[in-house]
Amino acid sequence: MHRLLVLFDLDNTLVDRRGTLADWAAEFTARHDLGDEERAYVLSMVAERAYPSTFDAIRTRYRLPMSAAELWQVYCADIAALVSCPAETLEGLDELRAAGWRVGVATNGASDIQRAKLRATGISERVDGVLVSKEADARKPQRQHFALAAARCGAVLGDGGWMVGDNPVNDIGGGRSAGLHTIWVSNGRSWPPPDPGPDHTVPHARAAIDHLLLHAADHARTTA
Ligand SMILES: [Mg+2]
Numbered sequence: 001m002h003r004l005l006v007l008f009d010l011d012n013t014l015v016d017r018r019g020t021l022a023d024w025a026a027e028f029t030a031r032h033d034l035g036d037e038e039r040a041y042v043l044s045m046v047a048e049r050a051y052p053s054t055f056d057a058i059r060t061r062y063r064l065p066m067s068a069a070e071l072w073q074v075y076c077a078d079i080a081a082l083v084s085c086p087a088e089t090l091e092g093l094d095e096l097r098a099a100g101w102r103v104g105v106a107t108n109g110a111s112d113i114q115r116a117k118l119r120a121t122g123i124s125e126r127v128d129g130v131l132v133s134k135e136a137d138a139r140k141p142q143r144q145h146f147a148l149a150a151a152r153c154g155a156v157l158g159d160g161g162w163m164v165g166d167n168p169v170n171d172i173g174g175g176r177s178a179g180l181h182t183i184w185v186s187n188g189r190s191w192p193p194p195d196p197g198p199d200h201t202v203p204h205a206r207a208a209i210d211h212l213l214l215h216a217a218d219h220a221r222t223t224a
Helices: 017-031 037-047 054-062 068-082 087-098 111-121 143-152 168-177 205-223
Strands: 005-008 102-107 129-132 162-165 181-185 200-202
Touching (some): 005 143, 017 037, 017 068, 037 054, 054 068, 068 111, 087 102, 102 143, 111 129, 143 168, 162 205, 168 181, 181 205, 200 205
Parallel strands (some): 005 102, 005 162, 162 181
């Protein structure tokens, strides 16, 4: 049987990164006695992108005694303890693989934090392959990112695969340019014109999985 490929973005697609970071910022500011007004500032520093260098700036601002590397390690452990993936989404990943899909994760970010989240949520053990951009120096929306992610799942691009994600440029524009069908996880937003839209829009990842399972059933019927 021909196995279809689907790649999922991680942050704000399979896991709620925004909510996790808000919880973390509250814990971090309480732990270091920084006061409530600093919570929003700390959050803004890690919200856009969090890398070890982010903690150089945080360490300097608050005159913390630990090194940036130590702060980064603690951050990775804290986030792993806070992050979760909804049970119905985890079950959906199992259902996709049981239905014959190859399932992968294609995510931008640093390897240790992304891998820590994937392990802590149980996503790691439910997918065929993972690509974290820093591991290969290939960020979404570059085609190379999607090609390497597909390869980690034992698949190739241009074979009817899908990309599911929340970012219009990185996930949807990038996925389309790589020859993938696209599903946009809107998280309550409307599509930003004038970018060409996705093939399908859903409110959350579980709805994307349901759409794919239906698609696979149709696909099986028409090719039977
Ligand atoms: Mg995302």
